[in-house]
Amino acid sequence: MMFLESRNLLRRPRRTVLTLIGVTVGAAGYMTLLAAGAGLFAEFQDAISLLGSDLVVQQASAATAWTSRIAPADIRSLRSVPGVNRVTEVVVAATRFLGQKYFIVFGLEPESTILAKARIVDGRPYRANGAEMMVGQRAARAIGLAAGDRVEARGRRFLISGIYETDRSILDGGAVMNLEAARSMFSYGVDTTVVFVDVKGPQAIDEVMLVITDTLPHLEVSRSDMWVSTYEQFVVVRRFARGLGVFALLITAMWVSNTLHVTILERRAELALLRAVGWRKRRIAVLVLREGLAFSVVGGFTGIPVAALIVWGLRNIGAAGIVSAKLSPEIVVEGVVIAVLAGLVGCVPPLVRALRMQALEALRAT
Amino acid sequence: MPRDGVGVRASGLRKTFDDGLVQALVDVDLEIAPGERLAIMGPTGSGKSTLLALLAMLDSPDAGEIELDGESVSRIRCPEEWRAVHLGIVFQFHHLLAHLTAVENVMLPLIGSGGRTRDIHRKAQNLLDSLGLGHRTLTRAAHLSGGERQITAVARALVNDPKLVLADEPTGSVDSATGEKILEILDEWSGRRGGTLVMVTHDPTVASWSDRIVSLRDGRAYEGRVHCLTQPTAAPKF
Incomplete structure (x- = not known):
């Protein structure tokens, strides 16, 4: 079933690598930003735990x-x-x-x-x-x-x-x-x-x-193990990190979409030929989606070591150690899943383009 | 000899391009018997390829009707499925996928219809062997010679054992020896399968392989090979 999909990906290495780079960077960016937000949270939590106190009190406002x-x-x-x-x-x-x-x-x-x-x-x-x-x-x-x-x-x-x-x-x-x-x-x-x-x-x-x-x-008291989680600033930082991550994935989706779009245009004759020799629109859609899914899944997974490398850099090269990212399994799973979804969303515009393509026009265009 | 081909009937076909400025086909009537080999001749721009595209359901006429095996194409719900089962198309320019090998290109029509890849591969391999390209099956299309590409394209058109083959200048881009081989392949298929062959050509030698010739000039169809045209010829009766 993956006859043409696998050959399209493996025998067009330049296109494949370029698209994979886009997905990898997006997935790694998302994971790193989440890791940075979680790391900052964990660092403060860890520092508080060192004190061994039961409660933390600060000014309420x-x-x-x-x-x-x-x-x-x-x-x-x-x-x-x-x-x-x-x-x-x-x-x-x-x-x-x-x-x-x-x-x-x-x-x-x-x-x-x-x-x-x-x-x-x-x-x-x-x-x-x-x-x-x-x-x-x-x-x-x-x-x-x-x-x-x-x-x-x-x-x-x-x-x-x-x-x-x-x-x-x-x-x-x-x-x-x-x-x-x-x-x-x-x-x-x-x-x-x-x-x-x-x-x-x-x-x-x-x-x-x-x-x-x-x-x-006028004072605010919280359990020391809850203090950081109730701390508005950390919530904001984590939301901001997640927001930036979503933005990174939006860029990823656009990258995948653009690359596939260019690919569809380059492959007009190919897709038209497939229609001419009897491939249904549904089968063409499956072809485009499978290729997009392959990019997204592989790119999501290759994003893991890249994110790990960036996180390592943040932990070991960061000057004062304020940002100490933690790449947890939950973040990795979320990063891969979201990258796959972003890739699939990116497939939609080129897919629509491919399905609207008239077989004869495309054959004449070559 | 079995006559298992598709009967084709076209009546009053009209097709224009560029908002009606270019009249590609004008009231074309055509009838092809099952198993018949028809050559369509005519100068460049006479509407030959347009007619072939309409017969292949790759395009639709502005007016007129086409029947394949007695069924109006407007009633065929899935032209792609019909093509996959009954039709083989040989394009003027082979339209092979450069990154696929010869055998993979031949497999494409069957891959689109489903089925086990291993079985499809074996069938395509056997076909290429029978056409004398067995030694080049694993060569990518980009590295095949012009003649090998066109033979591969013919194999792709025949791999689904079609009842109708539409060939647009199948020998137009190859040397005479390869052209003759391609004609032999189509002739052998036609004889064995009893399929209907519609072949567009400029070449009178190629046309001579057919049972009948229809000429197109300025979008109009004429029976026989026409040099000086005066009156349209009525479609033959079967």
């Missing part, structure tokens, strides 16, 4: 962690909520820093669990004197820093006391410093941006959340 403001009075109120075991203040600042366009700095209390869980790969922990900081290994590699270096940032001089590693790109791509130093440096005054709350046992979590919601309505 804040779009991002670094635009959130929580006053000292709120911190005191949180500490007084029944069932709360520990409240950890964190300042998160995303800023142009140390020559990097987008750099995340964490201001931490000296007893922060992040510091306890980070591995110092060079140097020592920072002292809480406001003149030292530690830099994540990815950031240090990207900027070219080592323990003992001195840097000037925002008009202050800092000693890089150590280089740390947490295996969380979002943390390893930034820096940590004393909480008070971060407040001062990024002009947060006495405020905190995010608060991590530990409660006395898992059974108390819901009750603590309820009290915080009732008594401090």
Whole structure:
């Protein structure tokens, strides 16, 4: 049944390769964009999980962690909520820093669990004197820093006391410093941006959340494992990535459509001949659709290694490690399926053209 | 000899092109008996190929009617299916698919109708063997000589064992030896199958292989080979 289809594809390698490139790029683009969106989400989720806290609290109206403001009075109120075991203040600042366009700095209390869980790969922990900081290994590699270096940032001089590693790109791509130093440096005054709350046992979590919601309505509390998923910015980023992916596939569909269209025009005599020797319109339609399907399926699958290569590049070559894409099986399946659908949609205009073609006219055209 | 061919009757055929500026066929009446071999002659632009296209249902007339085996073509619901089963067409320019081998080109009519590829391949292979092209079956059409291409095209027209073959200048683009071979092939098919053969040609030698000659001039049909035309000839009675 695939007699002519297979020969058309295999014996016209230039056309086949060109079309496959289009589908491959589209499928790979879609998968990469989804992977980037999911990766960003996962990185933040992973970073939060490192803290090991039960709840995350931030300003209710804040779009991002670094635009959130929580006053000292709120911190005191949180500490007084029944069932709360520990409240950890964190300042998160995303800023142009140390020559990097987008750099995340964490201001931490000296007893922060992040510091306890980070591995110092060079140097020592920072002292809480406001003149030292530690830099994540990815950031240090990207900027070219080592323990003992001195840097000037925002008009202050800092000693890089150590280089740390947490295996969380979002943390390893930034820096940590004393909480008070971060407040001062990024002009947060006495405020905190995010608060991590530990409660006395898992059974108390819901009750603590309820009290915080009732008594401090200007704050937003969520379980730490849900915080990122409820975070509007990540939702927007993921939607944006998906939107870009759909756009990439639209381009793919147009590429397939254009290539097949040109092919149909080039093959007018061939299709006319098939009609002349007794091929029905339905059989011609099957021929065109099968060729389009073959391009789409093969292109979808060849898009997988290309996407994997790009994702690897994002993880390993990306400067500060902010984007750390994750190519999950779900994304791969979705990418292949959507690429196939895009290819089939792309087949429709040339198919209509082929079926409208008059056998005699096409034969005369040669 | 079995006379299994298709009877063809055309009456009052008219066909114009370019919004009526070019009259390709004017009131053409034609009747071909089953198993008859008819040559259609005439100068370039006289309407020969147009007539053949109408008989093959590749085009439709502006007026008039065509009957194949007593059935009006306007009532044939699927011309493609009819062609696949009953008709073989030899085009003036072979119209082989360059990226397919000789045997694959011959297989095309049967592939379109379904059936096992292996059986179709064997049938096409045997046909090419019988036509003396057995050694070139795996050669792509692009690499065949002109004569080999036209013989392959004839094989493609005969592979479905048709009852009617329409040949448009089948020897027009080949040397005389190949042309003679093509005529022998068609003659052998006609004799064995008893099929109806309609052949458009410029060449009187080719026309002499036929049972009867109809000439076209300025879109009108005349019985016999016509040099100086005065009156249209009535269609023959069968």
